[in-house]
Amino acid sequence: MKRSDLSRRKFLRLGAASAAALSAKRISSQSIPLGPEKFWASARPVPASDRVRFGMIGVGMQGSQLLTQSIELPGIECVAAADLYDGRHQLAREITAKNGLPVTRHYHELLENKEIDCIVAAVPDHWHKQVVVDAVNAGKDIYCEKPMSHSPADGIAMVEATKKTGRIVQIGSQRVSSLICKKAKDMIADGGVGQVMLVEGWLGRNDPTGAWEYPPPPDLSPQTLDWDTWQGTVPKRDFDPFIFARWRCWKEYGTGLAGDLLVHLVSGMMFMLGINEPPNMAASVGGILRWKDGRNMPDVHGTVFYYGDLPVYMRLNLNAEMAETYRIQGPKGILEVGEFGLSYTPQTGKDSGPSYYSAGFPRAMRGAYEKKWHEENDPELGQEPMPETLSFKGPDYDDMHPHLWNFFQSVRSRNPVVEDAIFGHHAALACHMANESYFRRRAVVWDESSQTIKG
Numbered sequence: 001m002k003r004s005d006l007s008r009r010k011f012l013r014l015g016a017a018s019a020a021a022l023s024a025k026r027i028s029s030q031s032i033p034l035g036p037e038k039f040w041a042s043a044r045p046v047p048a049s050d051r052v053r054f055g056m057i058g059v060g061m062q063g064s065q066l067l068t069q070s071i072e073l074p075g076i077e078c079v080a081a082a083d084l085y086d087g088r089h090q091l092a093r094e095i096t097a098k099n100g101l102p103v104t105r106h107y108h109e110l111l112e113n114k115e116i117d118c119i120v121a122a123v124p125d126h127w128h129k130q131v132v133v134d135a136v137n138a139g140k141d142i143y144c145e146k147p148m149s150h151s152p153a154d155g156i157a158m159v160e161a162t163k164k165t166g167r168i169v170q171i172g173s174q175r176v177s178s179l180i181c182k183k184a185k186d187m188i189a190d191g192g193v194g195q196v197m198l199v200e201g202w203l204g205r206n207d208p209t210g211a212w213e214y215p216p217p218p219d220l221s222p223q224t225l226d227w228d229t230w231q232g233t234v235p236k237r238d239f240d241p242f243i244f245a246r247w248r249c250w251k252e253y254g255t256g257l258a259g260d261l262l263v264h265l266v267s268g269m270m271f272m273l274g275i276n277e278p279p280n281m282a283a284s285v286g287g288i289l290r291w292k293d294g295r296n297m298p299d300v301h302g303t304v305f306y307y308g309d310l311p312v313y314m315r316l317n318l319n320a321e322m323a324e325t326y327r328i329q330g331p332k333g334i335l336e337v338g339e340f341g342l343s344y345t346p347q348t349g350k351d352s353g354p355s356y357y358s359a360g361f362p363r364a365m366r367g368a369y370e371k372k373w374h375e376e377n378d379p380e381l382g383q384e385p386m387p388e389t390l391s392f393k394g395p396d397y398d399d400m401h402p403h404l405w406n407f408f409q410s411v412r413s414r415n416p417v418v419e420d421a422i423f424g425h426h427a428a429l430a431c432h433m434a435n436e437s438y439f440r441r442r443a444v445v446w447d448e449s450s451q452t453i454k455g
Contacts, residue, residue, distance in 0.1 A: 052117050078101065082109065152432050171423070200312075221241075279433060301317075
């Protein structure tokens with residue numbers, strides 16, 4: 001099985017690579033250097049004493065990718081895997097090429113295994129808190145898929161458990177490990193756009209798979225799946241293979257567009273702008289406009305946030321394909337950031353000609369004003385400015401590899417990760433606020449004193 005077989009981002013890369021850069025009179029292009037050679041392709045042997053041995057909890061769509069990419073990293077070994085669906089036990093053995101890989105339905109067996117140094121977890125959102133809290137309390141470091149939490153209360157409990165135990169927790173919003181986002185972060189810090197005045201972000205899909213209409217495994221049944229355990233603390237309902245496969249569609253198990261896509265936009269923005277706090281306000285619009293399949297989470301979801309005084313507008317849509325994009329705007333220019341490159345268009349913020357307000361002047365007055373304006377502002381002949389858009393194109397790059405590598409290196413060194421529980425909690429709070437505003441049909445705020453979302 002190849003990584004590209006399951007990666008939506010890689011499938012879309014061919015289309016994204018052909019997208020035109022921002023139009024400009026003159027375009028200067030350069031590539032972002034990758035830096036060191038790809039560490040995951042290193043052929044150097046790693047001493048047994050330096051190997052990191054992990055247990056995999058959840059081997060579904062995302063978990064299978066995490067497992068595949070983790071074992072490609074030098075010195076990283078999967079020791080055991082857990083999943084409530086038996087078919088994924090076979091999948092784990094196929095990915096690792098270990099016919100004897102220990103597999104189980106009970107993830108606590110991995111937490112009790114002394115051979116396991118850490119955990120990589122990709123389970124439905126409503127299980128994140130329990131798995132993370134159990135892992136750190138068992139003395140295991142853990143990489144947990146985004147969004148960090150299923151609710152604000154879950155996130156608070158996860159942060160408290162992490163602080164209490166001192167274990168390493170990395171949340172899987174990989175934009176914080178993107179070379180492209182790092183380039184944008186540096187350009188913003190260097191004052192390229194001036195003071196950031198507005199941030200826009202968008203991402204859209206236009207196909208059933210993108211709308212989470214996943215096909216359940218044909219052999220799924222109460223015999224091959226521990227359905228009661230999978231439901232967790234959610235009110236029990238009869239076995240339903242579509243809920244198992246499409247859990248993102250329901251707020252009881254997932255966090256919808258906010259937890260699947262918005263969290264990427266928010267965490268990337270937080271990283272690029274150096275923000276590590278929740279928004280203080282969110283106001284959402286949206287609805288279930290196309291995918292009327294019984295879901296209760298919207299297929300269109302737009303949210304306006306305030307981060308301090310900074311307005312941020314994020315929009316998600318399962319009814320139109322739109323490449324993941326940020327537009328970061330300031331008086332000195334606009335920075336447009338995508339998955340595979342970025343463009344910077346500087347602006348002077350000055351008038352390019354006499355003010356059109358002079359149209360209200362009498363003719364002689366207008367003529368004198370315009371003559372004086374040109375005398376004071378026109379460049380010398382041959383010295384006219386050449387507006388320039390700088391385009392940076394990233395390499396064929398997947399930020400999941402370095403994000404995982406940062407986690408495993410932190411397990412080895414005990415150094416901080418790039419996306420800890422506090423950062424992950426703050427990013428998730430933006431998603432919870434977006435959902436709360438959508439369901440309440442009014443703006444909501446984060447109340448720090450009570451640690452709750454209020455209307």
